[in-house]
């Protein structure tokens with residue numbers, strides 16, 4: 001498994017209007033089907049591409065915006081986060097989140113950066129309530145490389161599905177979400 005970490009000097013492009021138009025956070029939220037008042041974990045949140053729309057959708061609920069990069073979290077802090085965003089610096093695997101605290105988790109353009117994906121999935125499962133959903137959106141190694149991480153760093157959708165199943169998640173749906181990114185929605189079995 002490769003693990004190229006994102007370069008924070010390129011953070012501005014993550015929150016460009018064209019990216020919002022293409023990845024459609026509102027559609028991602030609809031796919032999750034999660035009620036206002038819930039707790040969403042935005043793991044590998046970066047400078048908050050998904051964090052802000054999720055915070056609006058959660059209303060009285062909470063978004064845990066977690067990232068291992070202090071630099072990315074500092075960019076997020078500079079964007080004046082509302083009270084229902086909790087910013088959390090995490091380790092490569094370990095997260096300071098209680099067992100069963102999270103209703104749903106979203107991982108956008110993160111999975112291919114994991115150094116230890118099975119350990120990350122186990123840690124994620126620990127924080128999710130039984131039946132809690134996870135939505136993973138990441139780069140397709142089979143797509144033409146016009147942008148994004150090098151093909152060698154990407155993870156195939158089938159491989160991610162196998163990893164999820166081995167980590168005791170059930171896959172609810174999977175699709176090619178854009179021309180070069182796949183999406184998997186799964187839930188924790190226990």
Ligand SMILES: C[S@@+](CC[C@H](N)C(=O)[O-])C[C@H]1O[C@@H](n2cnc3c(N)ncnc32)[C@H](O)[C@@H]1O
Nearest residue numbers: 006014044045046049067068069072092108109
């Ligand atoms: C390509 S950026 C994507 C950021 C955001 N999800 C988005 O789509 O705009 C990947 C982010 O994941 C973070 N990251 C990488 N490995 C991580 C890990 N093991 N745990 C938490 N965050 C991680 C990086 O620091 C970076 O901010």
